[in-house]
Amino acid sequence: MIQKPRGTRDMLPDEMERRREIEARMRARARLYGFREIATPVFEELELFTIRSGEGIINEMYVFEDKGGRSLALRPELTAPALRMYVEEGRSLNKPVKWCYFSDCFRYERPQKGRYRQFWQFGAELIGADSAMGDAEVIILGYDLLRTAGVKFVLRIGHLSFMRTLLADLDDEDKKKIRAFLDKREEETAVSHLRRIGLDDLCDPLISLCSARTLDEVFAVIGEIPEAARIREMFSILDSSGIPYEINPAIARGLDYYTGVVFECFAEGLGAENQILGGGAYRLAHLFGGEDTPSAGFAIGFDRVMVAVGEESWIPWQPEVIIVNTGEGRDHALFVAGEFRANGIITMTDLMDRSFSAQMKAAGKSADYAVIIGKDEVKAGTVTLKDMKTGTQEMLTVPEAVRKLISL
Ligand code: HAM
Numbered sequence: 560m561i562q563k564p565r566g567t568r569d570m571l572p573d574e575m576e577r578r579r580e581i582e583a584r585m586r587a588r589a590r591l592y593g594f595r596e597i598a599t600p601v602f603e604e605l606e607l608f609t610i611r612s613g614e615g616i617i618n619e620m621y622v623f624e625d626k627g628g629r630s631l632a633l634r635p636e637l638t639a640p641a642l643r644m645y646v647e648e649g650r651s652l653n654k655p656v657k658w659c660y661f662s663d664c665f666r667y668e669r670p671q672k673g674r675y676r677q678f679w680q681f682g683a684e685l686i687g688a689d690s691a692m693g694d695a696e697v698i699i700l701g702y703d704l705l706r707t708a709g710v711k712f713v714l715r716i717g718h719l720s721f722m723r724t725l726l727a728d729l730d731d732e733d734k735k736k737i738r739a740f741l742d743k744r745e746e747e748t749a750v751s752h753l754r755r756i757g758l759d760d761l762c763d764p765l766i767s768l769c770s771a772r773t774l775d776e777v778f779a780v781i782g783e784i785p786e787a788a789r790i791r792e793m794f795s796i797l798d799s800s801g802i803p804y805e806i807n808p809a810i811a812r813g814l815d816y817y818t819g820v821v822f823e824c825f826a827e828g829l830g831a832e833n834q835i836l837g838g839g840a841y842r843l844a845h846l847f848g849g850e851d852t853p854s855a856g857f858a859i860g861f862d863r864v865m866v867a868v869g870e871e872s873w874i875p876w877q878p879e880v881i882i883v884n885t886g887e888g889r890d891h892a893l894f895v896a897g898e899f900r901a902n903g904i905i906t907m908t909d910l911m912d913r914s915f916s917a918q919m920k921a922a923g924k925s926a927d928y929a930v931i932i933g934k935d936e937v938k939a940g941t942v943t944l945k946d947m948k949t950g951t952q953e954m955l956t957v958p959e960a961v962r963k964l965i966s967l
Contacts, residue, residue, distance in 0.1 A: 564676070565670060565676065566632070566668070566670035566675050566677065567676060568675065568677075568769075571736070571916050572585065574843075574865075574896075577865065577874060578861070578865060580874050580875075581708050581868065582661060582864070583708075583721070583859070583866065584707050584708065585661075585681050585704050585707055585708055585859075586659070586661065586681075587799070588700075588703060588704055588707045589659040589683055589700065589704065592657070592659045592696065592700050593701075594657040594658060594659040594700070595657065595658060595659065595715050595758050595859075596658055596659050596660060597644065597658045597659070597663070598643065598659070598660065598662065599634070599637065599640035599643075599644055599660070600634075600640070601633060601634060601662075601663070601679060602631045602632060602633050603631065603632060603639075603640055603643070604631060604632075605620075605622055605630040605631055605632045606630070607632075607640065607643055607847070608620060608632055608635060608636075608639055610639075610847075611813055611815050611816045611843060611846055612635070612636070612641075612816065612848050613813065613814050613815030613816075613920060614814060615742075615813045616635050616636065616666070616813070616814060618634045619667045620633070620635050620665075620666070620667065621633040621638075621665045621666075621668040621669055624945075625949075630767045631912065632639065633664075633665035634662075634664055634665065635664055635665060635666045635688075636664055636680065636814070636858065637660050637680060637682055637858065638684060638814075638816070638841070638843065638856060638858070639816075639843060640681070640847075641658055641660065641673065641682075641684045641686075641856075642684070642686070642828050642843040642844050642847060642854065643847050644693065644907065644909025645686050645844060645852070646844050646848055646849035647801070649686070650712055650849060650850075654686070654687035654688070655686060655687040655688035656685075656686040656688070656699050656941075657683070657684075657685055657686075657687050658683065658684050658835060659681070659682065659683040659684075660680070660681070660682050660684075661678050661679065661680070661681045661682075661861070662679065662680060663677055663678065663680075664677075664678055664679070664680055665677055665745050666678075667761075667886075669798070671831070672830065672832065672866065673829055673830070673831075673832030673833065673860070673863045674832045674834075675699060675861065675862060678860060678862045679860075679861040679862055680858040680859065680860065680861060681834070681858070681859045681861050681864075681921065682827060682856060682857060682858030683700055683701070683837075683856050683857060684856035685697050685854065685855050685856060686844070686852055686854045687852050687853065687854070688853065688855070689831075689853035690918075691789050691790075691792035691835065692796060693799055693853075693855060693892065694819070694820045694840055694855050695733055695796035695800070696791045697796060697838065697855045697856060697857060697870065698714070698716065698802065698804075698820075698822055698838075698857075699797070699800055699802055699823070699889040700801050700840060700857075700878065701769055701824065701836050701857040701859065702712075702714055703825075704795055704859060705824055705835065705836060705864070706719065707863045708859075708868060709868045710826050710835060710864055710867045710868060711825065711827045711867070712824045712825055712826045712835055712836075713805060713824065713825050713869075714804040714805070714822060714823075714824050715801070715804065715805045715806075715807040715810060715822065715823050715825070716794075716797075716804050716805070716806060716807065716821070716822040717788065717806065717807050717809065717810035717820075717821050717822070717826070718783055718790055718808070718819060718820050718821065719809050719811075719817055719818060719820075719821060719839075720786045721777055721781055721784075721791075721808040722737070722738070722741070722808065722811070722940060723782040723858050724784050725765065725780070725781050725784070725918070726761070728758075729756075729758070729917065731874055733752070733756055734793065736752055736800075736813045737749045737752060737753070737765075739811070741769070741810075741811040742811040742812060742813050744767070744809070746765075747764060747807060747947065750762050752764060752953050753765060754839055760805065760930065764781075767808075768808050769778045769809040771806065771808055771814075772805060772806050772807075773806060774787075774790065774791060774848075777806070777808055779863075782860070786819070792821070793820065794806075794936060795848065801850065805816075810822070810823055812816070812837060812839055816841040816843050817839040817840065817841045817907060818840055818841055818842050818872070819840035819841075819855075820839055820840045820855070821838070821839035821840075822836075822837075822838055822839060822857070823837050823838075824836035824837075824859075826863060826864075826867040828867065829863060829866060829867055830849065834860070834865060835859060835860050835863045835864060835867060835936065836857055836858070836859045836864075837857060837858060837904055838855070838857020838858065838963065839855065839856075839857070839858055840850065840854070840855040842854065845846045848883075848939070863908070867959075874913060877904075877905055878904070878923070878927040878928055878964055878967050879904070879905045879927050879928075880899060880904055880905065880906045880907070880925050880926060880927070880928045880929075880930055880964065881906075881907045881908070881909075881918070881921065881922040881925070881926040881928075881929055882895060882896055882906065882909070882929075882930045882932060883908070883909070883915065883917075883918040883919055883922055883929045883930065883931050883932070884906045884915075884931070884932040885907070885915050885932070885933050885934070887937065888932035888933060888934070888935055888936065888937050890931045891932050891936065891937045891940070892908060893908070894957075895930060895932065895942055895957055895960075896908050896955050898932075898961060899960075899961060902961045902964075902965055903965065904961065904964050904965065906913045906930075907926070909921075922945075922947060923947055926947055927946070927947060927948070928944055928946060928947060928964065929945045929947055930942045930943070930945075930946075930947060930960065931943040931944075931945060931952070934952075936954070939954075939955070940956070940957070941954050941955060941956050942954070942955060942956075942957060942960050943955075944951065944960050944964075945961065
């Protein structure tokens with residue numbers, strides 16, 4: 560038997576309906592802030608991701624050569640593709656450009672619950688706004704989308720300038736290592752690394768910075784940096800918008816392109832794979848041949864959203880109807896099916912040439928209502944609507960039946 564590739568999933572109709580329902584709510588929410596959906600290719604030139612995504616992602620990429628000898632990669636994320644697209648197509652658009660996407664990504668990771676090799680991201684990118692309001696709006700949208708989806712989570716916000724200031728004197732290699740340790744939440748290893756390279760005097764400040772939970776505590780460790788006013792303004796906008804958050808200067812993010820504010824959301828009850836959103840301010844356009852353009856965005860792990868909200872029904876109930884007819888009622892049955900569907904009623908007809916009683920039996924198993932069409936109904940142009948739960952039935956005109964079903 561051939562099975563699906565490791566780390567991928569098949570999705571049955573119940574799951575797809577739940578996903579589509581939540582996805583539609585999130586899309587509609589993003590639109591309310593002016594974010595419009597884009598789509599980019601599933602595969603891109605490999606270089607797009609090796610320029611600035613960082614080792615973590617590069618090591619997990621699905622890379623292949625096509626028949627023309629081009630090196631390509633399945634997209635591991637959508638920020639680099641969105642910015643490539645902005646440079647190619649979007650430079651003449653009015654700024655700020657507000658784009659969102661809902662697409663699958665591919666990373667060769669060790670699969671477990673909430674971590675897959677093919678997974679879906681719902682993300683947003685704000686391109687060309689360099690302001691506290693812009694940074695804040697991206698965070699507010701991410702927060703709002705997770706709320707809309709029904710996830711319980713905490714939002715943690717940091718800023719890369721905090722660590723950048725503290726670690727200014729380290730060489731690039733050591734900075735990278737410290738960042739990688741912090742990203743894995745291994746603060747003690749980061750401290751040991753500082754000791755190993757003879758920077759003992761930075762150990763206590765690093766510990767204090769990692770545990771700082773207010774801006775005053777942060778600036779007490781690193782001093783008033785040039786970015787301080789903008790950072791304070793952004794947090795005050797979040798406060799005025801009633802967004803609850805924790806300040807966490809240890810947030811490092813796994814991708815290399817971030818430059819300013821960084822934020823992550825962690826969902827309740829997801830175990831190890833609880834990071835449900837990641838984002839921040841970054842600069843990528845100039846690396847792809849465009850002008851240097853300040854940008855900010857985030858991506859939500861949609862599969863983790865689905866694990867977090869669980870199985871409870873998100874799908875509004877809608878009656879399902881099966882038309883049961885004797886052979887001579889077929890034309891009337893087709894007419895009734897057309898009328899019902901035109902009015903948004905889920906309507907099925909017999910496709911297996913079953914007898915009247917076999918059709919009734921099937922209706923009892925899989926429908927809420929049977930619409931019986933026999934000789935009398937054909938003659939009168941009516942239908943008999945039978946509630947399969949209660950067994951009660953009544954003869955109605957077609958418009959009466961439609962009205963009844965859509966009012967349920
Ligand atoms: P990321 O943190 O690598 O950021 O991914 C964003 C989210 O995708 C994660 O928080 C997680 O929920 C989900 N995710 C990542 N890997 C997997 C996986 N293997 N299985 C299931 N879910 C996963 C980015 O990708 C950035 N492009 C976000 C961004 C947009 N930054 C600025 N704009």
